[in-house]
Amino acid sequence: MRRVVIGFFVFMSIFAFRQQNIMANDQPELTPTERMNFYLRYADELVPWYYLAAIDQYERNIQQVRNDIEKHGGPLALHFSDEDWAGALNPLPQDNTVEAIAYFGGIGMDGDGDGIADKTNPDDVLYTLHTLLSAHGVSEDDFKMALEQIYEKEATVNQILAIATLYSRFETIELDEHRFPIPKGYNYTYRGTWGASRGWGGRRIHEGTDIFAGYGTPVMSASYGVIEVMGWNNYGGWRIGIRDNHNTYHYYAHLAYFNKDLKQGDVVEPGTVIGSVGSSGYGKEGTSGKFPPHLHYGVYKYNGRTEWAFDPYPALRLWERQDRQK
Numbered sequence: 001m002r003r004v005v006i007g008f009f010v011f012m013s014i015f016a017f018r019q020q021n022i023m024a025n026d027q028p029e030l031t032p033t034e035r036m037n038f039y040l041r042y043a044d045e046l047v048p049w050y051y052l053a054a055i056d057q058y059e060r061n062i063q064q065v066r067n068d069i070e071k072h073g074g075p076l077a078l079h080f081s082d083e084d085w086a087g088a089l090n091p092l093p094q095d096n097t098v099e100a101i102a103y104f105g106g107i108g109m110d111g112d113g114d115g116i117a118d119k120t121n122p123d124d125v126l127y128t129l130h131t132l133l134s135a136h137g138v139s140e141d142d143f144k145m146a147l148e149q150i151y152e153k154e155a156t157v158n159q160i161l162a163i164a165t166l167y168s169r170f171e172t173i174e175l176d177e178h179r180f181p182i183p184k185g186y187n188y189t190y191r192g193t194w195g196a197s198r199g200w201g202g203r204r205i206h207e208g209t210d211i212f213a214g215y216g217t218p219v220m221s222a223s224y225g226v227i228e229v230m231g232w233n234n235y236g237g238w239r240i241g242i243r244d245n246h247n248t249y250h251y252y253a254h255l256a257y258f259n260k261d262l263k264q265g266d267v268v269e270p271g272t273v274i275g276s277v278g279s280s281g282y283g284k285e286g287t288s289g290k291f292p293p294h295l296h297y298g299v300y301k302y303n304g305r306t307e308w309a310f311d312p313y314p315a316l317r318l319w320e321r322q323d324r325q326k
Protein backbone atom coordinates (compact mmCIF):
# COMPACT_ATOMS: atom_id res chain seq x y z
CA MET A 1 0.00 0.00 0.00
CA ARG A 2 2.78 2.39 0.97
CA ARG A 3 4.40 1.68 -2.37
CA VAL A 4 1.20 2.54 -4.21
CA VAL A 5 0.90 5.82 -2.34
CA ILE A 6 4.50 6.77 -3.11
CA GLY A 7 3.91 5.77 -6.72
CA PHE A 8 1.05 8.20 -6.87
CA PHE A 9 3.24 10.99 -5.52
CA VAL A 10 5.83 10.17 -8.13
CA PHE A 11 3.15 10.40 -10.75
CA MET A 12 2.11 13.80 -9.37
CA SER A 13 5.65 14.99 -9.76
CA ILE A 14 5.77 14.68 -13.52
CA PHE A 15 5.04 18.39 -13.64
CA ALA A 16 8.69 18.14 -13.37
CA PHE A 17 12.07 19.34 -12.49
CA ARG A 18 11.94 21.48 -15.60
CA GLN A 19 9.49 24.21 -14.71
CA GLN A 20 11.39 25.26 -11.67
CA ASN A 21 10.83 28.23 -9.50
CA ILE A 22 14.40 28.52 -8.47
CA MET A 23 15.91 30.71 -5.80
CA ALA A 24 19.37 32.15 -6.04
CA ASN A 25 21.94 30.43 -3.93
CA ASP A 26 25.45 31.48 -3.09
CA GLN A 27 26.88 28.14 -2.12
CA PRO A 28 30.38 27.51 -3.49
CA GLU A 29 31.09 24.82 -6.06
CA LEU A 30 32.35 21.60 -4.52
CA THR A 31 35.26 19.56 -5.80
CA PRO A 32 34.30 16.35 -7.66
CA THR A 33 35.44 14.32 -4.65
CA GLU A 34 33.24 16.29 -2.28
CA ARG A 35 30.31 15.89 -4.64
CA MET A 36 30.93 12.18 -4.97
CA ASN A 37 30.95 11.79 -1.17
CA PHE A 38 27.65 13.57 -1.04
CA TYR A 39 26.05 11.18 -3.55
CA LEU A 40 27.51 8.19 -1.71
CA ARG A 41 25.89 9.34 1.53
CA TYR A 42 22.43 8.86 -0.01
CA ALA A 43 23.14 5.85 -2.18
CA ASP A 44 22.34 2.28 -1.19
CA GLU A 45 21.41 -1.07 -2.70
CA LEU A 46 18.12 0.39 -3.98
CA VAL A 47 19.57 3.49 -5.63
CA PRO A 48 23.25 3.40 -6.70
CA TRP A 49 25.25 6.64 -6.49
CA TYR A 50 25.58 6.92 -10.26
CA TYR A 51 21.80 7.32 -10.69
CA LEU A 52 21.76 10.23 -8.26
CA ALA A 53 24.92 11.67 -9.80
CA ALA A 54 23.68 11.31 -13.39
CA ILE A 55 20.46 13.22 -12.75
CA ASP A 56 22.38 15.93 -10.93
CA GLN A 57 24.96 16.18 -13.71
CA TYR A 58 22.23 16.44 -16.34
CA GLU A 59 20.70 19.36 -14.41
CA ARG A 60 24.15 20.97 -14.10
CA ASN A 61 24.68 20.58 -17.86
CA ILE A 62 21.45 22.29 -18.83
CA GLN A 63 21.93 25.09 -16.30
CA GLN A 64 25.19 25.93 -18.04
CA VAL A 65 23.54 26.44 -21.42
CA ARG A 66 20.11 27.83 -20.54
CA ASN A 67 19.39 31.47 -19.67
CA ASP A 68 15.90 30.80 -18.36
CA ILE A 69 16.97 28.70 -15.38
CA GLU A 70 19.11 29.67 -12.44
CA LYS A 71 22.60 28.27 -12.01
CA HIS A 72 23.30 26.52 -8.73
CA GLY A 73 26.49 26.18 -6.77
CA GLY A 74 26.70 23.88 -3.78
CA PRO A 75 26.69 20.12 -3.92
CA LEU A 76 23.55 19.76 -6.03
CA ALA A 77 22.42 21.35 -9.27
CA LEU A 78 19.10 19.52 -8.97
CA HIS A 79 16.19 21.55 -7.61
CA PHE A 80 12.49 20.83 -7.34
CA SER A 81 9.66 23.27 -8.02
CA ASP A 82 7.45 24.54 -5.18
CA GLU A 83 4.45 22.65 -6.57
CA ASP A 84 6.31 19.35 -6.72
CA TRP A 85 7.94 19.85 -3.36
CA ALA A 86 5.06 21.14 -1.22
CA GLY A 87 2.17 19.67 -3.23
CA ALA A 88 0.23 21.33 -6.05
CA LEU A 89 -2.82 21.97 -3.84
CA ASN A 90 -0.84 23.16 -0.85
CA PRO A 91 -1.97 26.73 0.03
CA LEU A 92 1.59 27.42 1.27
CA PRO A 93 3.99 27.02 -1.69
CA GLN A 94 7.00 27.35 0.64
CA ASP A 95 5.66 24.79 3.10
CA ASN A 96 8.44 22.79 4.76
CA THR A 97 6.35 20.87 7.28
CA VAL A 98 6.83 17.17 6.63
CA GLU A 99 3.28 16.20 7.63
CA ALA A 100 1.58 18.98 5.64
CA ILE A 101 3.64 18.25 2.52
CA ALA A 102 2.73 14.58 2.71
CA TYR A 103 -0.93 15.50 3.20
CA PHE A 104 -0.98 17.65 0.05
CA GLY A 105 0.83 15.04 -2.03
CA GLY A 106 4.14 16.91 -2.21
CA ILE A 107 7.35 14.96 -2.68
CA GLY A 108 9.49 16.93 -0.21
CA MET A 109 11.11 14.91 2.58
CA ASP A 110 13.49 15.50 5.46
CA GLY A 111 16.90 13.98 4.70
CA ASP A 112 19.10 15.32 7.47
CA GLY A 113 16.72 14.68 10.37
CA ASP A 114 16.17 18.29 11.44
CA GLY A 115 12.41 17.76 11.24
CA ILE A 116 11.76 20.01 8.23
CA ALA A 117 11.66 19.31 4.52
CA ASP A 118 13.65 22.21 3.08
CA LYS A 119 13.86 22.32 -0.72
CA THR A 120 16.98 24.50 -0.50
CA ASN A 121 18.74 21.94 1.69
CA PRO A 122 20.79 19.56 -0.53
CA ASP A 123 20.41 16.71 1.99
CA ASP A 124 16.63 16.96 1.86
CA VAL A 125 16.66 17.21 -1.96
CA LEU A 126 18.91 14.18 -2.43
CA TYR A 127 16.96 12.08 0.07
CA THR A 128 13.75 13.04 -1.75
CA LEU A 129 15.27 12.02 -5.09
CA HIS A 130 16.33 8.71 -3.57
CA THR A 131 12.76 8.14 -2.40
CA LEU A 132 11.32 8.92 -5.85
CA LEU A 133 13.71 6.53 -7.57
CA SER A 134 13.49 3.67 -5.08
CA ALA A 135 9.68 3.71 -5.32
CA HIS A 136 10.01 2.26 -8.82
CA GLY A 137 12.34 -0.64 -8.14
CA VAL A 138 16.00 -1.39 -8.43
CA SER A 139 16.63 -2.52 -12.01
CA GLU A 140 17.91 -0.37 -14.86
CA ASP A 141 14.48 -0.62 -16.50
CA ASP A 142 12.93 0.72 -13.31
CA PHE A 143 15.36 3.62 -13.35
CA LYS A 144 14.41 4.31 -16.96
CA MET A 145 10.72 4.26 -16.06
CA ALA A 146 11.30 6.67 -13.20
CA LEU A 147 13.14 9.03 -15.56
CA GLU A 148 10.35 8.80 -18.13
CA GLN A 149 7.81 9.83 -15.51
CA ILE A 150 9.94 12.67 -14.21
CA TYR A 151 11.16 14.12 -17.50
CA GLU A 152 8.68 12.85 -20.12
CA LYS A 153 11.23 13.37 -22.94
CA GLU A 154 13.03 10.50 -24.61
CA ALA A 155 16.09 12.62 -25.44
CA THR A 156 16.45 13.66 -21.80
CA VAL A 157 16.00 10.11 -20.53
CA ASN A 158 18.65 8.84 -22.97
CA GLN A 159 21.07 11.59 -21.97
CA ILE A 160 20.74 10.77 -18.27
CA LEU A 161 21.05 7.03 -18.92
CA ALA A 162 24.25 7.68 -20.89
CA ILE A 163 25.75 9.65 -18.00
CA ALA A 164 24.74 6.92 -15.51
CA THR A 165 26.32 4.26 -17.74
CA LEU A 166 29.60 6.20 -17.92
CA TYR A 167 29.72 6.92 -14.19
CA SER A 168 28.98 3.30 -13.41
CA ARG A 169 31.58 1.94 -15.83
CA PHE A 170 34.44 4.24 -14.82
CA GLU A 171 33.38 4.55 -11.15
CA THR A 172 34.03 8.29 -11.12
CA ILE A 173 32.35 11.56 -12.11
CA GLU A 174 35.66 12.96 -13.39
CA LEU A 175 35.38 12.18 -17.09
CA ASP A 176 36.58 15.45 -18.60
CA GLU A 177 39.64 14.26 -20.50
CA HIS A 178 39.63 14.67 -24.30
CA ARG A 179 41.79 13.58 -27.22
CA PHE A 180 42.28 14.90 -30.71
CA PRO A 181 40.47 12.34 -32.92
CA ILE A 182 43.49 11.59 -35.15
CA PRO A 183 46.44 9.90 -33.37
CA LYS A 184 49.87 11.50 -33.20
CA GLY A 185 52.15 10.46 -36.06
CA TYR A 186 49.55 10.65 -38.85
CA ASN A 187 49.37 13.47 -41.37
CA TYR A 188 46.24 15.58 -41.41
CA THR A 189 45.08 19.13 -42.06
CA TYR A 190 42.06 21.08 -40.92
CA ARG A 191 40.87 24.66 -40.79
CA GLY A 192 38.25 26.61 -38.90
CA THR A 193 35.54 26.69 -41.53
CA TRP A 194 32.54 27.13 -39.29
CA GLY A 195 29.65 28.56 -41.24
CA ALA A 196 31.33 28.00 -44.61
CA SER A 197 28.85 27.21 -47.33
CA ARG A 198 31.09 24.53 -48.81
CA GLY A 199 31.81 21.32 -47.04
CA TRP A 200 31.22 17.64 -47.31
CA GLY A 201 28.29 16.17 -45.54
CA GLY A 202 27.27 17.29 -42.12
CA ARG A 203 24.51 15.90 -40.06
CA ARG A 204 22.10 18.46 -41.46
CA ILE A 205 24.04 21.19 -43.21
CA HIS A 206 27.79 21.66 -42.90
CA GLU A 207 28.04 21.82 -39.15
CA GLY A 208 31.47 20.70 -38.09
CA THR A 209 35.15 20.60 -38.96
CA ASP A 210 36.62 18.56 -41.83
CA ILE A 211 39.91 16.93 -40.90
CA PHE A 212 41.63 15.77 -44.11
CA ALA A 213 43.80 12.67 -43.80
CA GLY A 214 44.71 9.60 -45.84
CA TYR A 215 42.39 6.62 -46.32
CA GLY A 216 42.59 4.28 -43.36
CA THR A 217 43.97 6.78 -40.85
CA PRO A 218 42.60 5.73 -37.44
CA VAL A 219 39.78 7.82 -35.96
CA MET A 220 39.58 7.94 -32.17
CA SER A 221 36.83 9.01 -29.85
CA ALA A 222 37.54 12.51 -28.58
CA SER A 223 35.65 11.93 -25.33
CA TYR A 224 34.15 9.46 -22.93
CA GLY A 225 30.76 8.41 -24.20
CA VAL A 226 28.11 5.89 -25.16
CA ILE A 227 27.64 4.98 -28.83
CA GLU A 228 24.16 6.21 -29.70
CA VAL A 229 24.19 5.77 -33.47
CA MET A 230 26.35 3.61 -35.73
CA GLY A 231 25.54 2.92 -39.37
CA TRP A 232 24.86 4.47 -42.75
CA ASN A 233 23.45 7.90 -43.42
CA ASN A 234 23.08 9.27 -46.96
CA TYR A 235 25.15 12.40 -46.29
CA GLY A 236 27.46 11.23 -43.55
CA GLY A 237 28.13 7.78 -44.99
CA TRP A 238 29.40 5.39 -42.32
CA ARG A 239 29.07 7.47 -39.22
CA ILE A 240 29.12 7.12 -35.45
CA GLY A 241 27.34 9.34 -32.92
CA ILE A 242 28.65 9.29 -29.35
CA ARG A 243 26.95 10.91 -26.37
CA ASP A 244 29.14 12.14 -23.51
CA ASN A 245 28.53 13.16 -19.89
CA HIS A 246 28.21 16.87 -20.75
CA ASN A 247 25.07 16.57 -22.89
CA THR A 248 27.27 16.71 -25.99
CA TYR A 249 26.77 14.47 -29.02
CA HIS A 250 29.95 13.83 -31.01
CA TYR A 251 29.42 12.98 -34.67
CA TYR A 252 32.12 11.27 -36.78
CA ALA A 253 31.28 10.90 -40.48
CA HIS A 254 32.55 9.59 -43.85
CA LEU A 255 34.41 6.67 -42.25
CA ALA A 256 35.90 3.94 -44.45
CA TYR A 257 35.47 1.28 -41.75
CA PHE A 258 34.13 0.94 -38.25
CA ASN A 259 36.03 -0.71 -35.45
CA LYS A 260 34.34 -4.12 -35.72
CA ASP A 261 34.52 -4.67 -31.97
CA LEU A 262 32.12 -1.81 -31.31
CA LYS A 263 28.34 -1.66 -31.50
CA GLN A 264 25.52 0.67 -30.50
CA GLY A 265 25.31 1.04 -26.71
CA ASP A 266 29.00 0.39 -26.15
CA VAL A 267 31.11 2.64 -23.97
CA VAL A 268 34.20 4.38 -25.34
CA GLU A 269 36.88 6.55 -23.78
CA PRO A 270 39.17 9.25 -25.19
CA GLY A 271 41.49 7.48 -27.61
CA THR A 272 39.30 4.45 -28.33
CA VAL A 273 39.67 3.75 -32.07
CA ILE A 274 36.16 3.87 -33.52
CA GLY A 275 36.98 3.51 -37.22
CA SER A 276 39.13 4.92 -39.98
CA VAL A 277 39.11 7.92 -42.32
CA GLY A 278 37.32 7.45 -45.63
CA SER A 279 35.12 9.21 -48.14
CA SER A 280 31.84 7.40 -47.67
CA GLY A 281 28.56 9.24 -48.12
CA TYR A 282 26.63 11.44 -50.52
CA GLY A 283 24.60 8.56 -51.85
CA LYS A 284 23.01 5.26 -51.06
CA GLU A 285 24.68 2.75 -48.76
CA GLY A 286 28.23 2.01 -49.80
CA THR A 287 28.75 5.15 -51.90
CA SER A 288 32.35 6.32 -51.62
CA GLY A 289 34.91 8.52 -53.36
CA LYS A 290 32.76 11.52 -54.22
CA PHE A 291 35.13 13.84 -52.31
CA PRO A 292 38.61 13.66 -50.78
CA PRO A 293 38.92 11.41 -47.72
CA HIS A 294 38.40 13.23 -44.43
CA LEU A 295 36.83 12.94 -41.03
CA HIS A 296 33.83 15.18 -40.58
CA TYR A 297 33.64 15.92 -36.86
CA GLY A 298 30.57 17.70 -35.48
CA VAL A 299 29.40 18.48 -31.94
CA TYR A 300 25.84 19.08 -30.78
CA LYS A 301 24.67 20.25 -27.37
CA TYR A 302 21.38 19.15 -25.80
CA ASN A 303 19.76 21.68 -23.47
CA GLY A 304 16.72 19.72 -22.33
CA ARG A 305 14.57 21.04 -25.17
CA THR A 306 16.56 20.96 -28.38
CA GLU A 307 19.97 20.11 -29.70
CA TRP A 308 22.12 22.57 -31.62
CA ALA A 309 25.48 22.46 -33.36
CA PHE A 310 28.46 24.45 -32.14
CA ASP A 311 31.90 24.97 -33.65
CA PRO A 312 34.31 22.17 -32.68
CA TYR A 313 37.37 23.97 -34.07
CA PRO A 314 38.54 25.74 -30.86
CA ALA A 315 38.24 22.50 -28.86
CA LEU A 316 40.11 20.55 -31.56
CA ARG A 317 43.00 23.03 -31.43
CA LEU A 318 43.13 22.72 -27.64
CA TRP A 319 43.05 18.89 -27.63
CA GLU A 320 45.70 18.77 -30.37
CA ARG A 321 48.00 20.97 -28.28
CA GLN A 322 47.37 18.90 -25.13
CA ASP A 323 48.06 15.63 -26.97
CA ARG A 324 51.37 16.99 -28.27
CA GLN A 325 52.47 17.87 -24.75
CA LYS A 326 51.82 14.33 -23.49
Ligand SMILES: [Zn+2]
Pocket residue numbers: 199200201202206208209210295296297
Ligand atom coordinates in the same frame (compact mmCIF):
# COMPACT_ATOMS: atom_id res chain seq x y z
ZN1 LIG B 1 32.43 18.18 -43.10
